[in-house]
Amino acid sequence: xxxxxxxxxxxxxxxxxxxxxxxxxxxxxxxxxxxxxxxxxxxxxxxxxxxxxxxxxxxxxxxxxxxxxxxxxxxxxxxxxxxxxxxxxxxxxxxxxxxxxxxxxxxxxxxxxxxxxxxxxxxxxxxxxxxxxxxxxxxxxxxxxxxxxxxxxxxxxxxxxxxxxxxxxxxxxxxxxxxxxxxxxxxxxxxxxxxxxxxxxxxxxxxxxxxxxxxxxxxxxxxxxxxxxxxxxxxxxxxxxxxxxxxxxxxxxxxxxxxxxxxxxxxxxxxxxxxxxxxxxxxxxxxxxxxxxxxxxxxxxxxxxxxxx
Amino acid sequence: xxxxxxxxxxxxxxxxxxxxxxxxxxxxxxxxxxxxxxxxxxxxxxxxxxxxxxxxxxxxxxxxxxxxxxxxxxxxxxxxxxxxxxxxxxxxxxxxxxxxxxxxxxxxxxxxxxxxxxxxxxxxxxxxxxxxxxxxxxxxxxxxxxxxxxxxxxxxxxxxxxxxxxxxxxxxxxxxxxxxxxxxxxxxxxxxxxxxxxxxxxxxxxxxxxxxxxxxxxxxxxxxxxxxxxxxxxxxxxxxxxxxxxxxxxxxxxxxxxxxxxxxxxxxxxxxxxxxxxxxxxxxxxxxxxxxxxxxxxxxxxxxxxxxxxxxxxxxxxxxxxxxxxxxxxxxxxxxxxxxxxxxxxxxxxxxxxxxxxxxxxxxxx
Numbered sequence: 001x002x003x004x005x006x007x008x009x010x011x012x013x014x015x016x017x018x019x020x021x022x023x024x025x026x027x028x029x030x031x032x033x034x035x036x037x038x039x040x041x042x043x044x045x046x047x048x049x050x051x052x053x054x055x056x057x058x059x060x061x062x063x064x065x066x067x068x069x070x071x072x073x074x075x076x077x078x079x080x081x082x083x084x085x086x087x088x089x090x091x092x093x094x095x096x097x098x099x100x101x102x103x104x105x106x107x108x109x110x111x112x113x114x115x116x117x118x119x120x121x122x123x124x125x126x127x128x129x130x131x132x133x134x135x136x137x138x139x140x141x142x143x144x145x146x147x148x149x150x151x152x153x154x155x156x157x158x159x160x161x162x163x164x165x166x167x168x169x170x171x172x173x174x175x176x177x178x179x180x181x182x183x184x185x186x187x188x189x190x191x192x193x194x195x196x197x198x199x200x201x202x203x204x205x206x207x208x209x210x211x212x213x214x215x216x217x218x219x220x221x222x223x224x225x226x227x228x229x230x231x232x233x234x235x236x237x238x239x240x241x242x243x244x245x246x247x248x249x250x251x252x253x254x255x256x257x258x259x260x261x262x263x264x265x266x267x268x269x270x271x272x273x274x275x276x277x278x279x280x281x282x283x284x285x286x287x288x289x290x291x292x293x294x295x296x297x298x299x300x301x302x303x304x305x306x307x308x309x
Numbered sequence: 310x311x312x313x314x315x316x317x318x319x320x321x322x323x324x325x326x327x328x329x330x331x332x333x334x335x336x337x338x339x340x341x342x343x344x345x346x347x348x349x350x351x352x353x354x355x356x357x358x359x360x361x362x363x364x365x366x367x368x369x370x371x372x373x374x375x376x377x378x379x380x381x382x383x384x385x386x387x388x389x390x391x392x393x394x395x396x397x398x399x400x401x402x403x404x405x406x407x408x409x410x411x412x413x414x415x416x417x418x419x420x421x422x423x424x425x426x427x428x429x430x431x432x433x434x435x436x437x438x439x440x441x442x443x444x445x446x447x448x449x450x451x452x453x454x455x456x457x458x459x460x461x462x463x464x465x466x467x468x469x470x471x472x473x474x475x476x477x478x479x480x481x482x483x484x485x486x487x488x489x490x491x492x493x494x495x496x497x498x499x500x501x502x503x504x505x506x507x508x509x510x511x512x513x514x515x516x517x518x519x520x521x522x523x524x525x526x527x528x529x530x531x532x533x534x535x536x537x538x539x540x541x542x543x544x545x546x547x548x549x550x551x552x553x554x555x556x557x558x559x560x561x562x563x564x565x566x567x568x569x570x571x572x573x574x575x576x577x578x579x580x581x582x583x584x585x586x587x588x589x590x591x592x593x594x595x596x597x598x599x600x601x602x603x604x605x606x607x608x609x610x611x612x613x614x615x616x617x618x619x620x621x622x623x624x625x626x627x628x629x630x631x632x633x634x635x636x637x638x639x640x641x642x643x644x645x646x647x648x649x650x651x652x653x654x655x656x657x658x659x660x661x662x663x664x665x666x667x668x669x670x671x672x673x674x675x
Contacts, residue, residue, distance in 0.1 A: 012329055014327065155497055183658075
């Protein structure tokens with residue numbers, strides 16, 4: 001199938017999926033690709049139109065942003081694909097219509113994917129999709145197959161085409177964004193297995209909000225432990241501040257211990273993720289807010305994990 | 310009304326929030342706190358198996374005793390829905406046919422919100438029983454975290470949409486005029502699918518009516534501030550803040566309910582100790598520190614230097630994070646004009662009751 005590549009970013013709410021999807025889109029545009037970055041408006045919250053950080057970055061016009069309104073697209077799908085003609089208006093305004101959309105699963109997802117499939121032929125090199133923050137977003141990928149099983153006629157045919165598009169590694173790549181924490185990693189492993197089982201092209205797992213490489217050295221860690229546990233050692237350090245007011249080393253050590261513990265845990269989780277075969281790993285450090293943040297995230301995504309891990 | 314007061318005086322304390330903020334742990338820790346003086350049940354829906362393990366509770370639809378005065382119910386909504394369907398089916402053959410139909414397979418997608426729906430039914434029964442002084446609810450993280458409270462609206466929409474009315478009379482499927490919707494559905498799917506749906510609806514007509522009654526009754530309880538208290542759990546992170554504030558607006562403006570307090574979880578407070586790091590920038594101070602650390606920890610100067618390098622890096626990282634979080638916490642306080650308390654980030658996750666007790670102590674410092 002000629003046309004744009006489709007990069008779909010999965011990951012639960014809170015992992016920074018939107019940030020990484022945006023950074024990826026910016027990076028590809030900087031590399032010379034013509035990119036369309038797509039978000040889906042939460043239909044129950046019309047104010048959720050996302051103003052991407054990406055919008056403020058100069059990409060020489062190679063990056064376009066698109067907010068999709070799922071509900072409007074479903075109406076469009078109803079009008080066109082089902083060829084209701086004059087009846088379409090009546091149907092779409094019927095009080096039973098909403099209940100219908102609830103009862104036939106996957107209709108909204110189909111409508112969005114249908115739009116993306118059309119966009120693939122409009123001259124872009126790549127379309128980056130940031131699905132709505134429902135669960136992991138995998139239901140997005142599963143929707144065409146699920147729907148195809150119960151649909152009939154032209155809608156079914158369309159669902160099957162969209163299903164094939166999502167399974168085709170020459171068109172689609174899937175990125176899972178996660179955090180170096182217990183639940184996100186466990187869910188990522190399950191999600192990866194599920195994607196594999198269903199034949200979706202999982203390309204990359206990006207571990208976000210990574211911690212700095214500290215207290216990895218055994219002796220350095222031992223010093224931290226000693227200062228933490230041994231009151232005399234701590235006092236000796238506190239007395240270093242000759243002539244100044246006594247400093248409070250306690251809270252400082254608490255912060256160091258927290259970061260050290262989180263770093264050690266993160267290392268373990270990365271090890272688990274490395275067990276995923278055939279999947280590229282990226283590690284993105286926690287980057288504090290600033291005007292350069294998205295660009296720094298984009299740079300980090302390009303590095304091998306060893307740069308940070 | 311702060312959290313302690315709510316736990317001491319209400320029948321129902323509900324924790325709302327998007328996924329990944331530690332809501333289940335906060336709910337469990339709150340229930341633990343309340344159980345010191347009141348007979349308490351904590352209800353979580355489709356929770357992480359790990360939390361279930363750590364409390365020594367099995368995932369299922371039975372109430373389990375965790376410790377004196379504290380019971381837990383971890384609801385598996387899929388199993389609960391199956392059990393409900395089994396209870397209402399007319400005979401074994403009908404049941405078998407329905408459970409194997411494509412429509413039932415799609416049911417949880419088809420009735421988006423069926424998890425909440427089932428949980429709502431379970432919650433109603435627990436309150437109606439009157440066994441507990443307090444029920445603490447950890448709501449399921451869903452697309453719109455307020456879905457739990459709003460499930461009634463979607464269900465009523467389905468019930469009243471006319472689709473169900475047509476389906477209750479399967480022989481009138483394809484009538485023209487008023488049957489235009491049915492025509493559309495049949496054209497979209499197939500006669501077979503629509504018949505499966507119809508059979509389900511007709512067979513479980515009574516189940517739907519009973520559920521509708523319970524859902525409406527729960528609505529009443531949730532809307533009664535004398536009995537119910539709502540709290541939002543969030544984190545002071547970039548993605549969490551807009552979602553928490555949207556949730557708050559949905560609850561207060563769209564549903565017209567009151568939020569009594571907010572909990573900011575996994576917080577990294579700014580530390581006064583940054584001056585240590587600043588002082589280490591001073592070469593004399595640093596040299597002196599190397600000597601003293603070397604002596605105190607009995608390591609050579611190289612190791613002491615490495616420790617100090619790590620310490621400066623870690624402290625700067627922590628400070629950057631804490632600054633961001635302070636800003637986000639301020640944003641949360643602006644958008645949610647309710648009492649806000651913070652729970653500091655802790656090492657490791659909650660593995661056992663001891664861990665949960667640590668969270669309780671941080672949530673309710675005495």
